Amino acid sequence: MADLKTKIHNIKLKNPVLTASGTFGYGVEFDDFFDVDLLGGIIVKGTTIFPRQGNAYPRMAETASGMLNAVGLQNGGAPYFASDIYPKLLKYKTNVLVNVSGSTIEEYVACAEIINELDHISGIELNISCPNVKEGGMAFGISCPSAAAVVNAVKKVYQKTMIVKLSPNVTDITEIARAVEGAGADSVSLINTLLGMAINAETRKPVLSTVTGGLSGPSIKPVALRMVWQVSQAVKIPVIGIGGIMNATDAVEFFLAGATAIQVGTASFIDPLASLKILKGIDDYLNRHHFNHINDIIGCLQM
Numbered sequence: 459m460a461d462l463k464t465k466i467h468n469i470k471l472k473n474p475v476l477t478a479s480g481t482f483g484y485g486v487e488f489d490d491f492f493d494v495d496l497l498g499g500i501i502v503k504g505t506t507i508f509p510r511q512g513n514a515y516p517r518m519a520e521t522a523s524g525m526l527n528a529v530g531l532q533n534g535g536a537p538y539f540a541s542d543i544y545p546k547l548l549k550y551k552t553n554v555l556v557n558v559s560g561s562t563i564e565e566y567v568a569c570a571e572i573i574n575e576l577d578h579i580s581g582i583e584l585n586i587s588c589p590n591v592k593e594g595g596m597a598f599g600i601s602c603p604s605a606a607a608v609v610n611a612v613k614k615v616y617q618k619t620m621i622v623k624l625s626p627n628v629t630d631i632t633e634i635a636r637a638v639e640g641a642g643a644d645s646v647s648l649i650n651t652l653l654g655m656a657i658n659a660e661t662r663k664p665v666l667s668t669v670t671g672g673l674s675g676p677s678i679k680p681v682a683l684r685m686v687w688q689v690s691q692a693v694k695i696p697v698i699g700i701g702g703i704m705n706a707t708d709a710v711e712f713f714l715a716g717a718t719a720i721q722v723g724t725a726s727f728i729d730p731l732a733s734l735k736i737l738k739g740i741d742d743y744l745n746r747h748h749f750n751h752i753n754d755i756i757g758c759l760q761m
């Protein structure tokens with residue numbers, strides 16, 4: 459067994475495999491499939507201060523090599539999370555992180571304040587990149603001043619590790635990464651979904667109720683890899699790679715590009731055991747190439 463231990467700021471990970479927000483529920487939905495504690499950590503569903511119904515159906519569409527979603531951050535709100543969901547997560551020995559979103563800076567701050575009180579939560583992932591909400595979300599993540607402002611405000615109230623999740627729907631993602639690093643982000647995770655759309659030629663209507671939605675899955679991997687590679691060179695804080703990771707080889711590519719950890723998203727919809735299989739496959743890769751530690755491949759792309 460290779461040593462898979464890694465660190466994101468103050469969060470010690472026994473291995474670098476995390477689950478992506480919105481694709482793994484609250485973890486408990488997967489308890490019947492495997493021991494979730496085997497993963498480095500789980501990032502639970504997007505949480506906002508107020509409950510959200512999400513967008514009208516249809517809000518999912520299959521595409522060639524991926525899917526479009528417009529779920530729209532459906533959740534019961536942070537107070538409900540604290541009272542009803544959080545107690546169910548206390549059993550986990552692995553890291554549990556909460557993905558935090560909002561329509562205004564005040565909403566992000568209020569949500570982070572509630573999560574800050576929950577001892578068993580290792581950190582937050584600030585979602586400034588959701589393309590499926592009318593207000594806030596991605597709007598914060600596509601301009602340097604607004605990205606820095608929300609990170610700066612949350613940093614004042616949140617004491618543990620703050621990961622900031624970046625949007626790929628920008629011209630230069632390194633500018634945003636540098637802006638949030640300057641504002642106090644402890645790590646960046648990327649990428650969230652790419653803005654896309656689907657049209658039904660027979661009805662001549664958009665497939666999604668929201669017209670546009672977020673593209674995820676294998677189709678976005680090359681874009682995600684490129685962005686992780688660029689951002690890894692632009693910032694000093696750890697980078698977490700996300701986007702179309704379906705197997706261990708995909709994950710290894712992200713480590714080579716500079717990611718300290720990775721998140722498994724859409725793959726869990728296809729195979730609930732995907733994250734576990736990816737974890738085992740990373741270990742196999744390291745052993746096969748006679749590497750003792752995951753650090754031996756992080757950022758080690760041969761140019």
Ligand SMILES: Cc1cc2nc3c(=O)[nH]c(=O)nc-3n(C[C@H](O)[C@H](O)[C@H](O)COP(=O)(O)O)c2cc1C
Pocket residue numbers: 478479480481503504505527529531557585588623649650651673674675676678700701702703721722723724725
């Ligand atoms: C159905 C669905 C819901 C999602 N919900 C969230 C969310 O609440 N917060 C968030 O930051 N990202 C959310 N995402 C984005 C994923 O966490 C991930 O960044 C994206 O899907 C790319 O990774 P993948 O290609 O491995 O799926 C969601 C993605 C999907 C498919």
